[in-house]
Amino acid sequence: MSQENNTTKPKKKSNALFAIIFSILVVAGIIYGVMAFLHAQKHxxxxxxxxxxxxSPVIPHVSGYIKDVKVKDHQYVHKGDTLVILDDRDFQIALENAEAGLATAQSGVSIANAGIGVTASNIASSRTSIETVDAQIESAKVNLWRANSDFERYSNLIKDHTITQQQFEEAKATKELAEKQLGILQAQRNAAAKNVAAVASQKSVSSSQVSSAEAKIKQEQAAIDAAKLNLSYTVITASVDGQVGTVNLQPGQFVSAGQSLFEVVxxxxxxxxxxxxxxxxxxxxxxxxxxxxxxxxxxxxxxxxxxxxxxxxxxxxxxxxxxxxxxxxxxxxxxxxxxxxxxxxxxxxxxxxxxxxxxxxxxxxxxxxxxxxxxxxxxxxxxxxxxxx
The missing domain is CATH 2.40.30.170 (Efflux pump adaptor protein, beta barrel domain)
Known part of the structure; x- marks a missing residue:
C-alpha cells in the first residue's frame, strides 16, 4: 500500500504543474489576443x-560610337558632370558643312543685291531716255505743225501759180518728213517704255532672289544651330546629383539615340x-x-x-x-x-x-x-x- 501512495503523489504534482503552466499560457494568449485586437483597431x-x-536614366540624344566612359559602377556624381563621351568627328564635319552652306547663302544675297543695283541703274537710264524722246517728240510736233502750215499755204499759192511747182513739192516733202520723224520718235518712246517695264520686272525678279537668298541664310543658320546642338550631345552629362548604377559600357561600343545606357539615382x-x-x-x-x-x-x-x-x-x-x-x-x-x-x-x-x-x-x-x-x-x-x- 505504501508503494502505491508513493507513485500517485508525483503524478498529482505533475498534473498540477501542467495545469498551472496551461493556465498561464491561456491567460497570456488571451492578453495577447486582446492587445492584438486593440492594436488592430488603431493600426x-x-x-x-x-x-x-x-x-534618372542616362539616354543619348544622338547615335554614335563611345569614345570614353568617365564613370564607374556606383560612383557619386554631381549635376553637369561628364559621364560618357561619343566620337564627335562626324558631327564636327556636319557643322563645317553647315557653315560652308551659310557662306554660300550669304554670297548669294550679295550677288542678288548687286543685281538690284544694276537693275535700278538701268531703270533710271531708261526713264532718262524716255524723257529725252518726249522732248524730241514735242520738237517734232512743232516742226510738223510748221510743215503742215507751210504745205497748206503753198497748196493755195500753187493754185494761183504764185509759187513754182518745185517750191510746192519741197513744202510737201518737208511735211512728210516731219510726219515720219514724229512717228519714229513715238516708236522709240514706246520701245523705251517697254524697256522700263522689262527692267522693272527684272528688278522684281532680283528682289525675289534676295528674299530667297535671305531665307536660305536662315535655313543654313538653323542647320548650323542643329549641328552645334548635336555636337554638344556627344558629351553626355549627369542631369541630377546622385549615384550611378551599373555601367556596362566600353569604348568603341555603338549606342543609339534614345537607348538607356544606365541610371542615376x-x-x-x-x-x-x-x-x-x-x-x-x-x-x-x-x-x-x-x-x-x-x-x-x-x-x-x-x-x-x-x-x-x-x-x-x-x-x-x-x-x-x-x-x-x-x-x-x-x-x-x-x-x-x-x-x-x-x-x-x-x-x-x-x-x-x-x-x-x-x-x-x-x-x-x-x-x-x-x-x-x-x-x-x-x-x-x-x-x-x-x-x-
Whole structure:
C-alpha cells in the first residue's frame, strides 16, 4: 500500500504543474489576443512595402560610337558632370558643312543685291531716255505743225501759180518728213517704255532672289544651330546629383539615340510605397502618421506620413492587367499602392536607404487625416443651383 501512495503523489504534482503552466499560457494568449485586437483597431500594418526613389536614366540624344566612359559602377556624381563621351568627328564635319552652306547663302544675297543695283541703274537710264524722246517728240510736233502750215499755204499759192511747182513739192516733202520723224520718235518712246517695264520686272525678279537668298541664310543658320546642338550631345552629362548604377559600357561600343545606357539615382529623394490589401483601406487617409521599420537596419525606425493613395490597384497598373471576363474567375484580394513620405530624416540616413529595400509599415489610423473623404458630386449635378436653393 505504501508503494502505491508513493507513485500517485508525483503524478498529482505533475498534473498540477501542467495545469498551472496551461493556465498561464491561456491567460497570456488571451492578453495577447486582446492587445492584438486593440492594436488592430488603431493600426494597419503591411510588410509588402519598399523604399522608392526617382531613377534618372542616362539616354543619348544622338547615335554614335563611345569614345570614353568617365564613370564607374556606383560612383557619386554631381549635376553637369561628364559621364560618357561619343566620337564627335562626324558631327564636327556636319557643322563645317553647315557653315560652308551659310557662306554660300550669304554670297548669294550679295550677288542678288548687286543685281538690284544694276537693275535700278538701268531703270533710271531708261526713264532718262524716255524723257529725252518726249522732248524730241514735242520738237517734232512743232516742226510738223510748221510743215503742215507751210504745205497748206503753198497748196493755195500753187493754185494761183504764185509759187513754182518745185517750191510746192519741197513744202510737201518737208511735211512728210516731219510726219515720219514724229512717228519714229513715238516708236522709240514706246520701245523705251517697254524697256522700263522689262527692267522693272527684272528688278522684281532680283528682289525675289534676295528674299530667297535671305531665307536660305536662315535655313543654313538653323542647320548650323542643329549641328552645334548635336555636337554638344556627344558629351553626355549627369542631369541630377546622385549615384550611378551599373555601367556596362566600353569604348568603341555603338549606342543609339534614345537607348538607356544606365541610371542615376538621386541622393536625397526617398519615400516608401506600401501595398495594402483592399480590405485594409477602409480607414487609411492622407496625412496619417506612419512608423517604418527597415529590414536592412533593425535598429533604424523612421517616421512618415501618408501622402497619396493610388487611384487604381497594382494589378490594373501592371503591363498586362488581368481580364476576369476572359476565363474562369477566381477572386483575389487586390493591393492598393500607398505613398508614404519620410519625415525628419537626415541626409546621412537617406543615403543609407537604397531604392527597393524592404520595409514594414504601421499606419496610425487615429492620427491626423483620419476623417472620411468628402463625396464628390456626380457628373451633371448642378451644385451651384443646389447651393442657391
Amino acid at each position: 494597419e500594418e503591411t510588410d509588402d512595402a519598399q523604399i522608392s526613389s526617382d531613377i 538621386p541622393n536625397l529623394k526617398r519615400w516608401v510605397v506600401a501595398n495594402f490589401k483592399e480590405t485594409q483601406m477602409t480607414k487609411i487617409r492622407n496625412g496619417q502618421d506612419v512608423e517604418i521599420h527597415v529590414d536592412a537596419y533593425p535598429d533604424l525606425d523612421l517616421k512618415g506620413k501618408v501622402s497619396s493613395i493610388s487611384p487604381a490597384t497594382g494589378a490594373k497598373m501592371a503591363l498586362l492587367p488581368p481580364d476576369n471576363a476572359s476565363g474562369n474567375f477566381i477572386k483575389v484580394v487586390q493591393r492598393i499602392p500607398v505613398r508614404i513620405d519620410l519625415v525628419g530624416v537626415n541626409d546621412a540616413t537617406l543615403q543609407m536607404l537604397s531604392s527597393g529595400m524592404s520595409v514594414d509599415v504601421d499606419v496610425l489610423l487615429t492620427s491626423a487625416g483620419n476623417s472620411a473623404p468628402a463625396a464628390t458630386p456626380a457628373a451633371g449635378t448642378d451644385t451651384a443651383g443646389t447651393a442657391a436653393k
